[in-house]
Amino acid sequence: MNKDSRNQKNHEDVNSYGIKKNTYWEIYGVKSFRYRGKRKYTPLLYPSFDGGMKISNDVFGLTISQFERMYKACLERMKTKEQWILNLRYPDKSSTEYLEYLENCTDCLKDQLLFIESDPREKYLYEHLVKTIGTEIDIRKRQRLFIIQDMVANACMSDHTKISSGSLAEGLNLPDSDINIMYVNNSYEVRKSLSNTKHQIHRTTLVMDVDIGHPGFTRLRFKALGVGVILSVHCQCRPGTCTGKRLYLSANDFLNTYYNNYNYNRQIYIHGPCLSDKNQILDIAFCLQGKYLPQNAISLAFRRRLQWPPDCVIDSIIKYKCLLVPIGPKTKPDDHLLWRLSFSxxxxxxEHSFNFTQLLCYGLLKIMLKRIVNTQNDVKDLLCSYFLKTALFWVADEVDIDTCQLSKIYYCFSLCLNKIISLVNTCYCPNYFIPEQNMFLGKINRCNNKILLCVLESIKFGGMDGLIRNLFPPDKDYYRLPSTENDSSFIMSDFLLYKLRDGLQDMTLLQIGISSYFKGLVISDSLLKSETSTFIADSCNIILLE
Incomplete structure (x- = not known):
């Protein structure tokens, strides 16, 4: 008989005092654990007379130390890969789930802020950026607010689809930020071709003739006219040879139609592809949605990149396709048949997939443009926010997502500044979606890029101290922090809400019927029940009351 086996059996039943022993597996539900060496007895855990717990066999203590080492190593990996994990878990950071995560998370930025505390300059820069732009919760609330406003508005309309855009919809409520809205005309259908069309055509149908000589632009060729639509078309045939097969929709005529319809009792001005109010606080662009992406834009799905943007975001972009805005290239201002492909x-x-550091970096770039670059008359208006955003897209595409941490705000800014300097030096800024399209055409060239380079390089060589001195000088009361961060957040959010309400009431171009208003009330009530943020719920209440 095996003596060890008999002793093992006796020990597993009860101890010498008659107290039943419970195995580690029974208490904690663990089936097995790694142990280096020969296991003679099963680890046991049982109560002692003093009310504590007694552990038999040294193997148990060894496995606890092993577990602690592995657990600590796991925590370290989670900290170093925090942004990567958040990207996987919350690819859309404007979602209700991510906003709820931020509101419930009490120490999600604690470790990153500890690093900032060790550098007074980084801390000063971070605090003033948060004061100017807002906390991450502030930014996500703004993004969510515009999403909800669009959902309610689109429930009320059938002939147009509203899309909020610009800095405010991005979540950045900077000084002098205006309101940008796009309205997609649903009376038109834009396709690649009609060869695969099997159903009867009920809407005005256009086919995209992509202009190879002007990447990012297209002509819209007329194929079918919908019921009740008056279409102004232009022929591209030679005189006397028109067959009616090459009729195109004019961008100018499309924009002028809206201008003539809504200018009779309002002061409206044409501002690029938009209609603007007299103070240019509100810009409205009427556009079309294409159901086709040019081949050079589809390459976005197969482009080599690191962890950003998430694959699901790329899939969503490819699925949505693009918008078509009624304006041609700056190099051909007289060609009124070219439409710009917009990826708004x-x-x-x-931008909604950006982490907090990337958003602060974008805000810092915009503030630099306003307070440093555009104060130089020789280079004023050569750069614009869209160029800065494009540079940030390319940098975010090229670097590891864990590089973008709050303790590295200035480093991320310097990467973007170096990218902008490189683009200005070559006079070529590739569009993020269509790299063959040079965004600098008609703006930055060999005649004016040298002086712009001098301004940008002076910012670079000034370092963090020079940047802080120019953007947030400590001797001005304007940039002093408020008494409490929460008070500032509430005030900024409330002002934004009323700014939106007043701005839209002053210039509502689209008429909505009573039945459509009822649909808006229904979806507002539904959102009120589903939104977890108090501010967003209050916004829904205001919509219901109005």
Missing amino acids: VAEKKL
Whole structure:
């Protein structure tokens, strides 16, 4: 008989005092654990007379130390890969789930802020950026507010689809930020071709003729006219040879139609592809949605990149396709048949996937443009926010997502500044979605890029101290921090809400019927029950009351 086996059996039943022993597996539900060496007896855990717990066999203590080492190593890996994990878990950071995560998380930025505390300059820069731009919760609330406003508005309309864009919809409520809205005309359908069309055509149908000589632009060729639509078309045939097969929709005529319809009792001005109010606080662009992406834009799905943007965001962009805005290239201002491909919705999806550091970096770039670059008369208006955003897209695409941490705000800013300097030096800024399209055409060239380079390089060589001195000088009361951060957040959020309400009431171009208002009330009530944020719920209440 095996003596060890008999002793093992006796020990597993009860101890010498008659107290039943419970195995480690029974108490904690663990089936097995790694142990280096020969296991003679099963680890046991049982109560002692003093009310504590007694452990038999040294193997148990060894496995606890092994577990502690592995657990600590796991925590370290989670800290170093925090942004990567958040990207996987919350690819859309404007979602209700992520906003709820931020509101319930009490120490999600604690470790990153500890690093900032060790560098007074980084701390000063971070605090003033948060004071100017807002906390991450502030930014996500703004993004969510515009998403909800669009959902309610689109429930009320059938002939147009509203899309909020610009800095405010991006979540950045900077000084002098205006309101940008796009309205997609649903009476038109834009396709690649009609070869696969099997159903009867009920809407005005256009086919995209992509202009190879002007990447990012297209002509819209007329194929079918919908019921009740008056279409102004232009022929591209030679005189006397028109067959009616090459009729195109004019961008100018499309924009002028809206201008003539809504200018009779309002002071409205044409501002690029937009209609603007007299103070240019509100810009409205009427556009079309294409159901086709050019081949050079589809390459976005197969482009080599690191962890950003998430694959699901890229898939969503490819699925949505693009918008068509009634304006041609700056190099051909007289060609009124060319339409610009707009990726405004795609850009908003990318910005909503940014982490907090990337958003602060974008805000810092915009503040630099306003308070340093555009104060130089020789280079004023050569750069614009869209160029800065494009540079940030390319940098975010090229670096590890864990590089973008709060303790490295200035480092991320310097990466973007170096990218902008490189683009200005070559006079070529590739569009993030269509790299063959040079965004600098008609703006930055060999005649004016040298002086712009001098301004940008002076910012670079000034370092963090020079940047802080120019953007947030400590001797001005304007940049002093408020008494409490929460008070500032509430005030900024309330002002934004009323700014939106007043701005839209002053210039509502689209008429909505009573039945459509009822649909808006229904969806507002539904959102009120589903939104977890108090501010967003209050916004829904205001919509219901109005």
